[in-house]
């Protein structure tokens with residue numbers, strides 16, 4: 223019995239091993255020559271990414287919205303992304319979003335600022351401004367019976383907003 227290539231909609235014979243998980247090369251599937259070549263190209267792309275870049279990739283619009291629509295929160299998000307990206311079922315590599323992502327650079331300070339404001343790393347200025355207004359309202363002492371317990375939080379949010387306004391506002 224011949225083993226058929228595991229790539230979606232492929233009927234060729236699967237002769238070449240492709241790892242299933244980033245950290246576990248014991249699990250693998252079999253692909254035809256054409257698809258193992260394509261797989262390797264994408265695999266190498268991720269291998270060359272730093273942890274920060276992978277994190278950014280996962281949080282960016284390129285993948286986030288597409289994935290959260292179709293998978294439950296209990297799934298191992300990274301493995302799902304990994305497998306889908308490698309097979310490119312979501313057409314991630316062909317999308318213009320992905321090309322933009324490749325050209326984009328984000329600093330540690332910017333990322334921290336996005337995290338503090340609970341925004342995706344590719345949020346635009348109008349979205350950042352909206353979120354800032356919302357958070358200020360939420361954590362302002364006037365809205366919390368004069369309580370100062372959110373003062374530090376508010377300070378951090380304000381600094382994060384300044385950081386993003388300086389960087390993103392200019393773009």
Ligand SMILES: [Zn+2]
Nearest residue numbers: 227232254257
């Ligand atoms: Zn194939």
